[in-house]
Amino acid sequence: MEAGGRRRRVAALSAALLALSALSALALLLLSPPALRAGSALPPGLLEELRQRRRDLRRLAAGGAAAEGGLRCGDVRRAAGGAVLGSGFTKVVVRAALAGGGAVALKSVHGAGREVRQCEQRYGAPAGCRRLAAYKLLKEVTLLRRLRHPGIVQLHGQCYDSGGETEAGVTAVLELGAPLEMIQLLQTPWEERFKICLGLVELLFYLAHSPLGSIVLLDFQPRQFVMVDGNLKVTDMDDASTEELSCEEDNDCTLDFPTKSFPLRCSSAGKCEGINEKRNLFNAYRYFFTYLLPHSAPPALQPFLSDILNATGNLRYGINETLRAFEKVLHLYKSGLYLQKRPLLLKAEAYKCWPSYSHLGCLLSVHSPEEAAAICSSQPHCQSFIITQQRTWTGRPLASFQSSPTDLIPDTTAIVYIKRSASLGRRL
Ligand SMILES: Nc1ncnc2c1ncn2[C@@H]1O[C@H](COP(=O)(O)OP(=O)(O)O)[C@@H](O)[C@H]1O
Ligand SMILES: [Mg+2]
Known part of the structure; x- marks a missing residue:
């Protein structure tokens, strides 16, 4: 694994990072996974989980374009103290300075996170468990590389910590954002809240028609998004899936949420029709639209917004219709046409x-x-x-x-x- 890397030490590094071209690193990992080389030492259950994640990763990476350029670890200096921006079950994100000025976010496996801890309790294999979590980050990196959209956080590169170029030490170098503060957003003007919802709808439109097929965000919650210059961007992609649920009959296709269920159709191809797109859209409705869209909107736009809320809340609209409805509201608002209906x-x-x-x-x-x-x-x-x-x-x-x-x-x-x-x- 050393052969593909180019070591470069940076004096002020708190943790020396190895420079390595992003894609060549990933290719090496896929060809020669240490999980399998050291496999005999791991519990069979963990080994099987590692194999599954590797398969998933390989499938996503297949056919991807080579990553050209991109930041290397040598370009990045962990900020003094490495201010933690946020953490979740699997990953932790810290702020870092770029050697040439500017700041980025570094995402790596959260050793003290729930995912690694639960795995350790189950298998008692700390190194294997870190690697299992790292596969999720590698999956995210692969997706971020293959998907490009203003609503998806930008990947600048990836690198490995001084422990060696094993996947467990992988770090993703990302565009810096600010974690989403819903309470704060509720206090911003309607126009800014509308922008966030519109940005989300444009993202879901892209995901529904992505080069990898229709993508669902299985863990869809506000904390998986960050704000960059007033724009909403998704950052947590490791629970994204391109698979649509297989079925034999319509009864196999119920889309369940805590408060509501939607019966869907089973297509002749044996897939639940539009299930990924619909799951994303209902989540956008329940976590974003209901809070951000209606209150203190211009009164003349309120009927259009109520229609959007109804039609996404009962999935009468798909993402295409939803985007059209948002664009109509934007047009009415920008052109001032809404004023002719009623004085504001x-x-x-x-x-x-x-x-x-x-x-x-x-x-x-x-x-x-x-x-x-x-x-x-x-x-x-x-x-x-x-x-x-x-x-x-x-x-x-x-x-x-x-x-x-x-x-x-x-x-x-x-x-x-x-x-x-x-x-x-x-x-x-
Ligand atoms: N690019 C970023 N800029 C700033 N904060 C981020 C960035 N990416 C993620 N975060 C913060 O870090 C947290 C954890 O990242 P996430 O990818 O969601 O990890 P996990 O898979 O463990 O949930 C997020 O909830 C968010 O608050
Ligand atoms: Mg998360």
Whole structure:
């Protein structure tokens, strides 16, 4: 296993990492798995689990393009103290600095995690158990390499720790994100929450039509996602599957959730039709749409959003229809068409209104000065507003609403609109 590697020591490394081209490393591991070489020493049950994971990995890696370029371990320096960004059953993620500046996330096997501990209790074979967990990370790396989408965290490379180039020491070098904070998201403006849901729908559309077939995320939960620059990205892919459930009759195809079950059809090819796509979509509905989509949406868009919630909550829509419905809402919102249906009355209280883009005042996105005027006249505290130069991701300008015209700060680039009933009684 040493032959494929290129050792490079970096002075400041807290743990010396070996540089190794990502794909050649993976190819070597697949050709000569230590699990099998050292197989006789492992309990038969563990050996069988290792074999299964290796088969799964090989199937996913087959036909994949060679990875060109990519970061090496020598390019990465674990940040002092290696701030832990998060951990799950199988993996732990720490922040690291790039030699050339910038930061990345390093993902490796979580030795103290539930997966490794449970395996150790069962088989009493620490090294074999680490390797078993490492196969999950290798599977994730393989998937990340083969799938490219803005909704999937980007893989920059992979490397091995100083313990040698065995799979147990594998580390994935990933784009740095921020773990998802649902409570925080609930307090952001509707436009940002809509963006997250739209991003998720675009991701599920990609997964349903991926080069590897329809992919299901079996462990679909908010903690498997991170935010990068306001965009949602999936990071935990080791529980993804490209297999669709096999069946003999429709009765074999029930899609079960704790609160609901959906009977599906068994196709003539002996597969439960669309089960992967449907499982993803219902999970998106129950973990994301129900919390993020409806509240404080522009009232004229609410019927469209209710329709999306109903149609995904009972799986009347597939992912294609769902994406179309989201794109329609986006179009109505961006073009301001929704305003023709009903004047907009956003809820906002005091002069820190909610949900504002700024904690310091009342900053809301608007389609036009007319919409801002409607908002201002609906708010007793509003005396004036400015359309700022700032724009949100949909291209809408941000308007700053103020309670007193005397607070005005002179600015030659901004037009200040003042309520007629306000003391000055004119528009500056
Ligand atoms: N690229 C990343 N940037 C920042 N944090 C991340 C990143 N990837 C994962 N995390 C955090 O690490 C946690 C564990 O990673 P995950 O892949 O979900 O491991 P597990 O398979 O053990 O659940 C995630 O829940 C998330 O909070
Ligand atoms: Mg996870």
